[in-house]
Amino acid sequence: MKTYKFKLYQHQRNKYLHYSINASASIYNHCIALHKRYYKMFGKHLNQYRLMKHIAKLRKRKKYWKQVGSQAVQDIIQRIEKAYKLFFKQHQKGTRPPNFKKRRKYKSFTLKQAGYKFLSENKIKIGNKLFKFSLSRKIEGKIKTLTVKRNSLGELFLLVVTDYQQEYIPVVTGKSAGWDFGLKTFLTGSDGTKIKSPLFFNRLRNKLKAANRSLSRKKKGSHNWYRAKDHLNRIYEEISNQRRDWFWKLANKLTNEYDVLIFEDLNLDGMKRLWGRKVSDLSWASFLEVLETVAANKGKLVHYIDRFYPSSKTCSCCSYINQELSLKDREWTCIECNTSLDRDKNAAINIQRVGASTLKLGDVRQVQPAISA
Structure with a gap:
């Protein structure tokens, strides 16, 4: 279709x-x-x-x-x-x-x-x-x-x-990668790739403030009120179009470079309640919908691992779990193997390893149980 x-x-x-x-x-x-x-x-x-x-x-x-x-x-x-x-x-x-x-x-x-x-x-x-x-x-x-x-x-x-089905000639790269979503960085890959989010809502926030202020000063139902409301809707439409265009371009770029893309199954509604507007601006769920559509058309695979796997807290070198890790800690050192770890990249490596182990990709070793402190 x-x-x-x-x-x-x-x-x-x-x-x-x-x-x-x-x-x-x-x-x-x-x-x-x-x-x-x-x-x-x-x-x-x-x-x-x-x-x-x-x-x-x-x-x-x-x-x-x-x-x-x-x-x-x-x-x-x-x-x-x-x-x-x-x-x-x-x-x-x-x-x-x-x-x-x-x-x-x-x-x-x-x-x-x-x-x-x-x-x-x-x-x-x-x-x-x-x-x-x-x-x-x-x-x-x-x-x-x-x-x-x-x-x-x-x-x-x-x-x-x-009912048209577009025929894609699959380009096999033989590459797979794990990806971790973040608030400051949109995506961090297990191979070190970092993709920053443009934050379209944040870019036009001053315009939105001015448009909302203008609307609030108008008499509801008047001709000027409808004009101000249309102006506000036009800004929201611009944000939505820019974000969606960026999602499609990014999805095509990732599916051209990787055969398997592995993500963590996040509780997005819960995250939205915690961090509100920024999570809505990032729109991870919308991006994943676009990515799944593009991947299905190109014969690529989008896979998810269990959301309860401690990907950020687990050391990607020795599988030690750092129970003391908090959200503000962006870098930490494993006390077992003394390895310095970047939080997002470490999580992406763990996501890739667990996903590859589940899918039995190549010669990836089976994931060992995480070692708690």
């Missing part, structure tokens, strides 16, 4: 797509309300096929809902069904059931086999309206779904999913 993203040109006709997204939000909230009421009355989960029949009858009477295609309605109901199944499956893990969404925060609707048609050049027909979009690259493969999505600035995009 491959996803293409194209931006729709600004036009008065785009208001019909905004109406459709708003109507989708109304249908979504109505379905959530029916699910909640049905469970309260009967203690059972509402069947999606019964709900589809019910919404189909309502659409004949509600003109506003007719702006949403029947396939988009089916997709909304199927997504709610999927969310409820996930909630019941992971109920003990603290997941929440799907809830109501504000119309302004509802972002998209999806069409599958019908309801749209690509015409010559960069034109697309959705419903009975014609729209133009920026065709930045050729669409390859059979189109499976089309999603119309709007961002926080009110800009509209087309997300086209096709």
Whole structure:
């Protein structure tokens, strides 16, 4: 599968797509309300096929809902069904059931086999309206779904999913490396490579402060308030785009140089509670998602070791565990073998060794149990 993203040109006709997204939000909230009421009355989960029949009858009477295609309605109901199944499956893990969404925060609707048609050049027909979009690259493969999505600035995009599978010629380097995430250094490799994070949020923090201050001075709901809010959203969008672009470039660089990339399975939610904004700015989870996608396409492997393995506290030379090591200690000396160790590089070496031992890569020796003090 491959996803293409194209931006729709600004036009008065785009208001019909905004109406459709708003109507989708109304249908979504109505379905959530029916699910909640049905469970309260009967203690059972509402069947999606019964709900589809019910919404189909309502659409004949509600003109506003007719702006949403029947396939988009089916997709909304199927997504709610999927969310409820996930909630019941992971109920003990603290997941929440799907809830109501504000119309302004509802972002998209999806069409599958019908309801749209690509015409010559960069034109697309959705419903009975014609729209133009920026065709930045050729669409390859059979189109499976089309999603119309709007961002926080009110800009509209087309997300086209096709069955195209890009063929990569695997470049085997025979190299593997362990990687340790850090707050000051984004990644430290077992081979000594250090990658500093640009910290995009921190770079534009003064701009964000000024934009937030400007927004707070405006009367809520006024024309100037919406202008200030759009300006603030535009800065957030810039940060997100810069960070994502950097992630894709870094992921391609690492997968070109290494065949196996080994990481520690970190508790990112817990780290976010401890260090807050900086962990959010680093966005390790988003980077790993991008890296896994790129690695899968190139036939490379991303592997994780147990989060409870003391990678920072264990000496990479003699396996002695330094129980006294604290977060502020960036360098330490092993009292068993008298080796001076850099905290992040030492952790990366241990991560690489444990991962390679688990995967049985090459002639890597099996990891010995760590020796506690």
